[in-house]
Amino acid sequence: MSTDTTSGHGHGHGHGHGHDTELDWEAMADNLETNGELHLPALRSTASRLAELLTDPTRIFDIGSGPGVMTCVFAEIFPTAEVVAVDPTPGLLDRVVARADRLGVGKRVTTVQAELPGLPGSLGTADLVWSSRAVHHLGDQQAALHELAGVLRPSGVLAVSEAGLPMRYLPRDIGIGRPGLQARLDAVQESWFEAMRAELPGATSVIEDWPAMLTRAGLTDVRSFATLLDLPAPLTETARGYLREHLTRLRDTMTEALDEDDHQTLGVLVDPDAAEGILRRPDAFLLSADSIFTGRAAG
Template identity: 35%
Template sequence: MNTNPTETVTFHPHQHHTGADAGTVAMAELLELDAEVLRPYLSELTDWLGELSDREPGRIVDLGSGTGTGALALAQHFTQAGVTALDFSPQLLHRLAKKASALGLADRVRGVQTDLNEGWPQLETSDLVWAAASLHHMADPDRVLAGAFDNLRPGDLLAVTEMDFFPRFLPDDIGVGHPGLEARVHATLNPGPSVDWTEHLARAGFVLEAKRPFAVDLPAPLPAATGRYAQVCLQKLRSHLDGRLPADDLAALDAVLDSDGPHSVLRREDLTVRTTRATWAARCP
């Protein structure tokens, strides 16, 4: 997350190189809320990858796994597969291990602490490699993709997913005036289109099988965690907005973020979740 107010805000939570415990805890909460609220999207994505796979994968690698959103979803979908989750943060991998154990997946999901900027760890050949919102954090993503290529056999798949930006949650009329507030927040901070990995995949030797956009549009009512998910996301955006939006807009946003206020996102029943993500599925020839 950028801290310079003249820079854009990014929402790409994996493979973070920070030792700050508070930041790690906050990031873990965001990842876990994202997984809980967007469960239907994750199910749709893993179903699609299953359709593309020539055979049931036996070994899967998750690059920049964070708390295991992808690793656990893949283990639950591909019920015979072992999943190796690679991440720089031992704290996030610890949370992954606890969740895997609670889900009865400890025997099939393992975390490996590694800095992918320094190269791949020694792994067995995999049948599927997954990288969700992590590659662009790498110092040399082309080298990481080359490692993925070497880790796969001919015919096997690599799946790379990117998200456009923070999801949107609020109705146009939030009840405190200032219609269109969330749209203005996004227009102020959104960095624009995410990375297109097509050429990077080709340079690594992959053949693009498909690129699929996923439009997430979840209507109310939503899971109880949605309010906190919206609050965490909007608080991150709010921390970059001083001096960039009019004071009355900022006051309206603060009213929405106030946990105890009448217009708080924690109390609203009209929240929705709107976002777009894209996945590149590429095959080793």
């Protein structure tokens, strides 16, 4: 889900380059789960595409699972597989367990509290290793891919969801402030992302050519595909609530990077009583594209 520009990272670093890059994963639990639920059609389509690359996987890892929306999609699409959600954040793993029980797949979903780098040897290996929007929170992304590839069984598949397109949800001219707000928010988020990465332990630059990186991690048959989430206007209340939270976080964490006009516009957009606010305006939509890169371990 290419909506990760305000997502936190688990390392609790400070304030760099005029951006507050310290965010709290536990506090983002609701937002992550709602984001996942909004993306369910795209996630199911991704899991079905991955099923074409595998024959009856019996063990699947979701590394950096968050609240486990994709973990549970895997349990649904691969009805005999054990799915292991791995995440360093206990509150998110509690969500995985609750979600899996609620959806009736609790017997096949387990959780392990662990993080990259340094997955525990007791985790074992899997036929499919999935990691979405977690690798970019590691200082050394190439090393993370090596580690993920290292827990694959022979002929197993690593699938990494990174990159994609920035989420779109408003017209260019929204009738308040200066037209082009979303493009300016993209730029601010890009620079936040750069500051976030620079502050990660062991931050290492790499050309983010994911197919080349997967190949360097020792994988073959490297491919990619993209999924699209297209929720046209008028949006549901849930989608509007999700966007309101997203915009609120942008307004509150990117304050220094936004000009006064855009800051005020964001204030109107998040105002629950404003007719031009995201909760009430008829023109809000949600369009998002994710790229998934896959590679296979030697047989």
